[in-house]
Amino acid sequence: MSTIIESPRQPQQRASKGRVNWEKYGWIYMRASGVLLIILIFGHLFVNLVQGDGIKAIDFAFVAGKYATPFWQIWDVVMLWLAMIHGSNGMRTIVNDYASNPTVRRILLGALLVAAAVLIVLGTLVVFTFDPCSTLIPADQALSFCPVP
Amino acid sequence: MSTATLDSPPAPAEAPIPTFTVTMMVRRFNPEVDEEPRWQDFDVELYPTDRVLDALHKIKWEQDGSLTFRRSCAHGVCGSDAMRINGRNRLACKTLMKDLDITKPIYVEAIKGLPLEKDLVVDMEPFFASYREVQPFLQASSKPDKERLQSATERARFDDTTKCILCAACTSSCPVFWTDGQYFGPAAIVNAHRFIFDSRDEASSVRLDILNDKEGVWRCRTTFNCSEACPRGIQVTQAIAEVKQAIMFGKR
Ligand code: HEM
Ligand code: SF4
Ligand code: FES
Secondary structure, X not given: OOOOOOOOOOOOOOOXXXXXXXXXXXXXXXXXXXXXXXXXXXXXXXXXXXXXXXXXXXXXXXXXXXXXXXXXXXXXXXXXXXXXXXXXXXXXXXXXXXXXXXXXXXXXHHHHHHHHHHHHHHHHHHHHHOOOOOOOOOHHHOOXXXXXX | OOXXXXXXXXXXXXXXOOOEEEEEXXXXXXXXXXXOOEEEEEEEEEOOOOEHHHHHHHHHXXXXXXXXXXXXXXXXXXOOOEEEEOOEEEEHHHOEHHHOOOOOOXXXXXXXXXXXXXXXXXXXXXXXXXXXXXXXOOOOOOOOOOOOOOOXXXXXXXXXXXXXXXXXXOHHHOHHHHHOOOOOOHHHHHHHHHHHOOOOOOOHHHHHHHHOOOOOHHHOOOOOHHHHHOOOOOOHHHHHHHHHHHHHHOOO
């Protein structure tokens, strides 16, 4: 059997044709999520650090109180997903800029994907399964309304 | 209106035009000798009306004939002599010495992001390859006996991008192009814009498709380096944004 040797002078190939090109949607996502993140992040900062007693109010009970309301659960999860995907996609852009070696590029992009996926899953799990009276909390730090074990 | 008459005072004897000495720092590279480019300084005697191109000519003609650079028209028309002058991309033939701070050395080097060949000359082929890829020529199926008519408003729509002289000042000022040479670059997008928004052209959807590529308009990060570099004053960043809009929402 003879092997076919490919012409070494093939013209440089741009993006693989036929495959869906997501770049446009990525670009739109960065702007759309950016607008929402302005509201979500600054709302979050205001409620946590400025409103009421400001930064002195933050303790375990403060966080537990927030996660007891569906409003803040949704707020934080939406913020988590939007910011993680926004940040990872932004880092993907930077990797595409600087990593010219295909292997290095694939490793970095893979690491980004794994990091984003793990943090999104973990964060979502925490927000929705948060138990202020978990038995893992030492008794002297337990909140007053929790049943004494 | 008064015209010059005999009784107007005689012109004063011509005073000698003042000159000044400027230090030009030129980034030299001779591929046959040098491993790396190196800076070399030249002291040049110049008039305030001289341009950077004149300074380079004086060096080449009077001090070092091996200094290599491109120029053709010397009047900002041909686009041969884009170079990095004091860290900014400009045409040497359109940059007056008196507009630069001549108390300090003037740094002149080749434009960045394209393969350096010698001194101030780079290989422009990757730049022109991107240009060719956007099909920068009129595509119309009709074969009229006379010219194709266009209203003044239709012509004004793409007037700005017709001014491009393909000097590469914009593309070689773009930080995305520096790190990723696959990016089409602002000049190719400007020249696609010139035909995309031309009412006589019928292939705008083809060009929009080409620029929707992974290395197309979405690589642009709105840095505005290109608009600042363009010696023709083209609003390059705006042209790129208009192409993005046309890809998303159709031509308007
Ligand atoms: C305050 C709300 C935010 C707004 C309005 C915003 C907006 C934007 C926009 C429009 C871009 C695209 C820039 C371009 O393509 O030229 C971008 C890029 C980016 N964003 Fe955000 N963003 C926000 C918050 C965040 C957060 C919280 C993170 C981190 C998790 C983040 C990380 C990034 C990264 C890494 C990039 C890529 C930078 C680059 O392209 O060089 N941003 N942002
Ligand atoms: S758009 Fe301006 S800077 Fe870019 S190649 Fe054309 S004339 Fe030169
Ligand atoms: S020499 Fe032609 S543009 Fe400068």
